[in-house]
Amino acid sequence: MKVRQFWLLLQGLLLGCVGSTAVAQHREGDRPNIIFIMSDDHAFQAISAYGGGLNQTPNIDRLAKEGAIFTRGFVTNSICAPSRAVMLTGKHSFVNGKVDNRMRFDWNQDNFPKQLQRNGYQTAMIGKIHLDGLPQGFDYSMVLPGQGFYYNPDFLINGERKRIEGYCTEIITDAALDWLQDQRDPTKPFCLFYHQKAPHRNWQPAPRYLTLYDDTTFAPPATYFDDYAGRGTAAKEQEMEVAGHARWGHDFKLLVDPDGKPTGFDKQLARMTEEQRKQWMNAYEPKNQAFLKAKLTGKDLAEWKYNRYIKDYLRTVRSVDDGVGELLDYLDKTGLSENTIVIYTSDQGFYLGEHGWFDKRFMYEESFRTPLLMRYPNEIKPGTRIDELVQNLDFAPTLLDYAGVRIPGDMQGESFRDLASGRSHRWRDAIYYTYYEYPAEHAVKRHYGIRTERYKLIHFYYDIDEWELYDLMKDPQEMHNVYNDPAYQSVKKKMHRKLTRIRKKYGDSDENDQRFLHAYLNQ
Incomplete structure (x- = not known):
């Protein structure tokens, strides 16, 4: 980390004194670079630019202040792998064939990174994609197999498996910055997919954030104790209630449950190094023992579960926000900011206790709606707010539009470039899920x-x-x-x-x- 900070400082000084090749190569009118940031299960409620009041995300918020915030961003299918397939292809799940997490994704079909490659872009995918097989459309890929691990994760680097010691969010950020600094061809425009695992279940925080929010008690959402009386069978029969379906070990990080039975969470701790495990135990065991001693029941127990869940979730978000800050700083210090599109989004929304739930899947708002923030100084005015109904279906045609690449006729999304620039407000009046x-x-x-x-x-x-x-x-x-x-x-x-x-x-x-x-x- 210190080496990179020194390098960035040195480059910043060089830019101020003698200019930069990067600046010279990205004159006005050149095709823009693209950085597509996607987190997994990041609820819009947990981004402070959306005004939820849960936490602070100053680096992600920069994209709203310096660019645009979309208040009605949605997905077409609120589950991880299908959502990513829609993002890549610009086609609904029933067209691209990836309708659920179990069915395989056909990488041989066209996608927008392939289109960019064919038109002179250098492309890279770093982080989580959650689609089986070697990613196609990328000159370089370093992806987590499946869901991946928070601690000491394995990666498939151009198909070759390698375990890297450290915390997943930080490793992905370091790898993205290393590719930008040392591996890309500076004579070509680039498209970088920088995709985080966090804040996906089971919300394991970085070592430095293990005790963040220990001095805070969060009030559950107003609908946390929902009895589903105003809805139908589906809402009543789901199995994703924080108080009723989350697991003592996997989700709440207890080594033994209130009855004294082992939860199996020790198997997850076994993946950690000795030092990582020591830090974890020092942070969690005092909290766990205090909980077990309290013997909570009823509403008190339900509220304890909510607090354990939301604190761990927000702790993982903190590391994601740190990474966005490092990347934006890099772009600023190397003169790439002006001609680089930066998008921040999630593969879907997520329940943070609303209706008593965690997870996603439903077409109800918290799951259906996703954060979307975007900065491109060449076209988007700072502080832009966009209220139209956009979807992940629109990412592929939008980015091809910016890159000057013809949008294939079989793509079902629409480019929202003119919405973002303010040139037009003509748009669809309905979206499908x-x-x-x-x-x-x-x-x-x-x-x-x-x-x-x-x-x-x-x-x-x-x-x-x-x-x-x-x-x-x-x-x-x-x-x-x-x-x-x-x-x-x-x-x-x-x-x-x-x-x-x-x-x-x-x-x-x-x-x-x-x-x-x-x-x-x-x-």
Whole structure:
């Protein structure tokens, strides 16, 4: 870390005195560099630029201050691997074939990094992609196999497996900066995928943040003790409640549960070095012993579980924000900032105790909505706010648009370049969502739906056949299904018509649902 800081300082001094090759090579009118930052399960509520008040993310917030914040960014399928497949291809899950985490992704199909490669860009993927097989479209790849580990993770470096000692978030940041500094060709525009594992479950913080928030007690969200009375079967039968479904060891980091039984978390600690394990035990065991001694029950126990969860989650976010700061500082000090697009997003939203939940999957807002912040000084004015309905479906065409590459006709997303620059506010009035992974972990039922600026219509199917309609202006927390409310019958009819049209537009159908269900159940 100290070596890199010295190098950055030296380059900054050289820039001030004699100029820089990097600056000379990125004159006005040149194709922009692209840095696409994606974290895993980073809820917009845990980014201070969105005003949630949970934590502070000053480095991620810089992208909003110096560029644009999107207030209505969404995904098409709120689960990790399918979301990433949509991002790469610009096509819905039922078109690119990756509808759930179990089915394989076909890397042989076209994607936007391949398009950039063919048009002179140098490309790199560093971090988490969670798609089986060697990534295609990248001149260099250093990816976590599967979910990866927080401590001393393995990486596939251009396909070759190697274990690296350290904390995953910091390793990925160091590798991204090393590629920018030492491995890329400075004569070519570049596209770097800088993708973090954090803050994915099971939220293991870096050594330096193991005790962060120990002196803070977080109040649960207003809906934490939701009884689901205003919703249908799907909300009632899920299995992702912080107080009821999270695990003593894996999630709450206890070595023994309140009954004195081993939780198996010692197996995760075994991956750590002796020094890492010592730091962990010194930080967690006093807290764990105090909890076990207290013998909490009922509401007190539920609130303790929430606090253990949210503190660990926010601790992992802190390291992600640190990494974004290091990268932005590098761009500033090397003169690359002006001609580099930087996007920060997540593969989906996440529940931070809302409705009592962790995880994602549902089309309800906290899961469906994702953070999206973007800086590009050449076109985007500082402090820009964008309220239109954009989706991860739009990343591929947008970045090809910026790069001056023709957008393939079979991409289903749209470029939001003109929205970001303020040149136009013409945009879609509705977005489409699908979710397929059931029966499976967390028991979130299969569903699809449509969202407009004000309303949301959802159809849950397979083992049930239920519809839900929400008025997001009057009921932003989605507590009351008004599908059968007489006052909303005209809205319901209008939303059904819109749903029919949008399914036809994207090429989805009940036959698709049955085809993927059959494939899923026969794996």
